[in-house]
Amino acid sequence: MENQESKTELNILIQRRLEELKELKEKNIEPFAYSYDVDSKSSEIKNSFVEDEKKDVKVAGRIMAIRRMGKASFAHIQDNYGRIQFYIKKDDIGEEAYSVFKLLDIGDIVGISGYVFKTKTGEVSIHTKELTLLSKSLRPIPIAKEETDEDGNKVVHDQFTDKELRYRQRYVDLIVNPEVKDVFVKRSKIITQLRKFMDNLGILEVETPILQSLYGGASARPFITHHNTLDMELYLRIADELYLKRLIVGGFDGVYEISKDFRNEGMDRTHNPEFTMLEVYVAYKDYEWMMEFVERMINxxxxxxxxxxxxxxxxxxxxFKAPWNRVSMVDEIEKETGVNVLEHDAEGLKAICKQRKIDIDGNENKGQLIDLLFEISVQDKLIQPTFLIDYPVELSPLAKPHRTRAGLVERFEGFVMGKEICNAFSELNDPIDQKQRFEDQTKMHEEGDDEAPNQVDEDYIRALEFGLPPTAGLGIGIDRLTMLLTNQPSIRDVILFPHMRPEKQVKE
RNA sequence: GGGCGCGUAGCUCAGUGGUAGAGCAUCUCCCUUUUAAGGAGAGGGUCCCUGGUUCGAGACCAGGCGCGCUCACCA
Structure with a gap:
């Protein structure tokens, strides 16, 4: 069995590289070096090239292509900033050093010391004086080759495209697909800029528990884990909302957290079991203020x-230029369907749905039915950035009643291209109202809605009883925001290591 | 969970019932300004798994596994 395994092509390739590794060691070459004094970046060398200057540089990177021509060779290395070609000649570095170079492969990480020149075909390159092996690569990387066809278009051959492998082995994906790396650089910059924006306003970044004995702040099924010493069940948070508002009770004027949340639900193009949420709470503000805040921040x-x-x-x-459209949820539904949803109870709405052949299972409450009508008739039409405002109270157990419109709460969601990108409200700060709504939800849980919370968060009620100032709160899904701004089709394309079923075992 | 699709060399893919293929990658030789370098040669396969049909299966059938897309669920 073991022999069969070792006959595979991949194993032979690895075996070959292990032999090279041995030969390098016999030549007293350290194949896994300790450091290298890099003084230049590939992109800067190319951008700052001056003819005949012969500037000395030291760069390091991974070998991505080699073209050997007997006693001289060209190769490309790739560093964090791009690729650059180096030229290496036996006459320059000597027989022994050139024989070391011959033992290198695509994928090896090297340091190149030499001077910058331009080849006769016009490519800024490094004329190697010294080559240092920094890390021998034992496993062949999938090589993509690029050529430019007659029309000047870039054609990529043999690109590493298998999505499963790309997600599972993101390190390979990042090496060979530069546009993937760019998405994650953008993601990082987006988060950095969100932080800067809030920091500049004096909003304080905080951390709240991921392991919670009660979960709340959203409707979703939680992941359950176990604490051995306390011998109790704990939940991975589905939101950090209730903790952040406790901090507003505690006297912070503004807090935010960029939190990993966990929801034990289906996975698809827009859902990963763990995802990143920005939540912000600002005292003495309402949802009107928050809409302007979102416009300014996204801008x-x-x-x-x-x-x-x-x-x-x-x-x-x-x-994304401010101001965004603002439309009322119930008004839009009425505009599209002719139904004023506030004039009907749940039974009436069910009848309307059935009449219009809208598929329902019959257990929906009024809020869910309104939401259904919204999704069917309105949502896809919200293309340009739009705040959909004033939701039915049944859908929003943590939002404050609307100051003028009965049955509604002061809540908005931002939509772009028919997709939700944020959710915000004037926070409910009446502890008596809040307790009632929690109890209604717990009842829903008992009646079989396993996305409703399973118990009332009495401590949160206690906090409200001490007094929560008027507060505006906001949640933005960072993954989906990144998807939108970088135009990526799947949440897996903006999460470095998206959740996958476990591999049976790593091959070979 | 439903529907559709995919699974063949390290990578990208051909192969519609009759000897498992191509390009790149790998190995050997030649080649001191190449860039999908080039020339000559060589090696490399559990055709996802299990069963079935057949004289004969990579291909056809059934079941399974894995993955992707999509619908539903998930405010």
Whole structure:
């Protein structure tokens, strides 16, 4: 069995590299070096090239292509900033050093010391004086080759495209697919800019528990874990909302957390079991203020990270420039369907749904039915950034009743391209109302809605009883925001290591 | 969970019932400004798994596993 395994092609390739490793050691070459004094970046060398200057540089990177021509060779290395070619000649570095070079492969990480020149075909390159092996690569990387066809278009051959392998072995994906790396650089910059924006406003970044004995702040099924010493069940948070508002009770004027949340639900293009949520709470503000806050913050991110507010998303021109559209949820539904949902109870809405052949299972409450009608008739039409405002109270157990419209709460969600990108409200700070709503939810849980919380968070009620100032709160899904701004089709394309079923075992 | 699709060399893929293929990668030789370098040669396969049909299965059938897309669920 073991022999069969060792006959595979991959194993032979690895075996070959192990032999090279041995030969290198016999030549007293350390194949896994300790450090290298890099003084240049590939991109800077190319951008700052001056003819005949012969500037000395030291760069390091992974060998991505080798073209050997007997006693001289060209190769490309790739560093964090791009690729650069180096030229290496036996006459320059000597027989022994050239024989070391011959033992190198695509994938090896090397340091190149030499001077910058331009080849006769015009490529800025490094004329190698000294080559240092920094890390021998034992496993062949999937090589993509690029050529430029007659029309000047870039054609990529043998690109590493298997999505499963790309997600499972993201390190390989990042090496060979540069545009993937760019998405994650953008993601990082988006988060950095969100932080800067809030920090500048004096909003304090905090950390709250991931392991919670009660879960709340959203409706979702939680992951359950166990604490051995306390011998009790703990939940991985589905939201950090209730903790952040406790901090507003405690006297902070503004807090935010960029939190990993966990929801034990289906996985698809827009759902990963763990995902990143920004939640912000600001005292003495309401949802009107928060809408302007979102406009300003997203504008700031667009300008700082992308240098623009107009985006081409799947062929549609989207403008994030403030102000965004604002439309009322129930008014829009009425506009599209002719139904004033506030005039009907749950039974009446069910009848309307059935009449219109909308698929329902009959257990929906009024809020869920309104939401259904919204999704069917309105949601897809919200293309340009739009705040959908004033939700039915049944859908929003943590939002404050609308100051003028009965049955509604002061809540908004931001939609772009028919997709939700944020959720916010004037926070409910009446402890008596809040307790009643929690109890209604717990009842829903008992009646079989396993996404409703299973018990009332009495401590949160106690906190409200001490007094929560008027507060505006906001949640933004960082993954989905990144998807939108970088035009990526799947949440897995903006999460470095998306959740996958476990591999049976790592091959070989 | 439903539907559709995919699974063949390290990578990208051909192969519609009759000897498992191509390009790149790998190995040997030649080649001191190449860039999908080039020339000559060589090696490399559990065709996802299990059963079935057949004289004969990579291909056809059934079941399974894995993955992708999509619908539903998930505010």
């Amino acid at each position: 700031d991110v667009c300008i700082s990270v992308f240098g623009k507010t107009e985006f081409d998303i799947d062929g549609t021109e989207i403008s």
